[in-house]
Amino acid sequence: MTAILRLNVDMKSSEAGPRLGIGDVARRFGLATHVLRHWETMGLLAPVRAEGARRHYSSADLYRVAAILHAKEAGFGLEDIRDMITTRDPTSRQKLLQRRRAELTRRIAKMQGSLELIDAALGCDHDDIARCPRLQTVLAERIGAEAPSAIRHDDAIPTVYDHIGTCAVRTGGASR
Structure with missing residues (x-):
């Protein structure tokens, strides 16, 4: 009996660790699977494809999903989130974040006024x-x-x- 060892040379060291399927990720975050697919088509996510073109999400992908959800809760649109996540230019990202911060500060001030009224x-x-x-x-x-x-x-x-x-x-x- 001969043992066979297969080596996956396409695996990057930063992607090592447990892989989750789309259903597992969706359940973890309370999302529908179509939401994750939509985010993928928009360029927000890029899960690794394995056998049968099945998506496999790494821990980095989980952080990305968490960041997307957090940004959405802060009022970011998906296009802004994509720009923030995908830009490789720190100056562009800083400008985008400064604009969003100013908008968020204005929204918080309005909400504080509403709270005072209540x-x-x-x-x-x-x-x-x-x-x-x-x-x-x-x-x-x-x-x-x-x-x-x-x-x-x-x-x-x-x-x-x-x-x-x-x-x-x-x-x-x-x-x-």
């Missing part, structure tokens, strides 16, 4: 929420007005809550 409304017990001094304070700049005369911006932060957390804004030592 926080103001959550603590309000007025029948007509539009008459709530705290809510008016948050919205005053948007309508080009000053904060309500009884409450100035410095005092608009809720300083007193009643026992159920409703609107109780302290102004001039008195609670409303």
